[in-house]
């Protein structure tokens with residue numbers, strides 16, 4: 738039976754690389770793969786998925802796929818979605834229709850929560866309705882599992898702002914919960930007001 742899968746992980750947990758490797762494996766077996774990402778994320782150009790490891794693959798946009806007819810969608814053996822956290826709740830429901838009505842498995846990769854540890858809309862809907870939840874793990878600088886996505890700039894960790902910020906110089910780093918709370922981005926950083 739086809740399933741709706743959600744693979745979540747913090748920043749830098751190789752989610753995009755995983756998505757492309759799974760697509761490669763399917764294609765190597767002669768399967769037709771629909772690789773796509775959400776439209777909000779334009780960091781890497783509109784129709785390309787790039788990983789930090791250097792892997793790169795052309796892709797479609799989820800915004801557009803949602804308007805494809807069922808015959809076209811049903812011609813694929815699998816649908817793989819990167820940056821699924823930015824999908825709307827309705828788009829995730831649409832993906833679940835592909836699974837239930839067309840019997841095509843849909844594999845979604847994305848962040849669970851934003852820089853304030855609140856669920857993204859796409860991630861929330863996936864957690865609510867997906868068949869299978871899996872974690873793609875990565876580490877904080879301290880060696881513990883990273884579960885928080887800290888936003889930071891030259892002044893340190895950023896605590897306030899919009900959930901999705903495009904066109905700023907802010908960057909992101911995956912931290913364990915303790916170091917997220919402390920705002921400690923690296924081992925040499927002095928943290929004011931907190932003691933270990």
Ligand SMILES: [Zn+2]
Nearest residue numbers: 877879913916
């Ligand atoms: Zn840590």
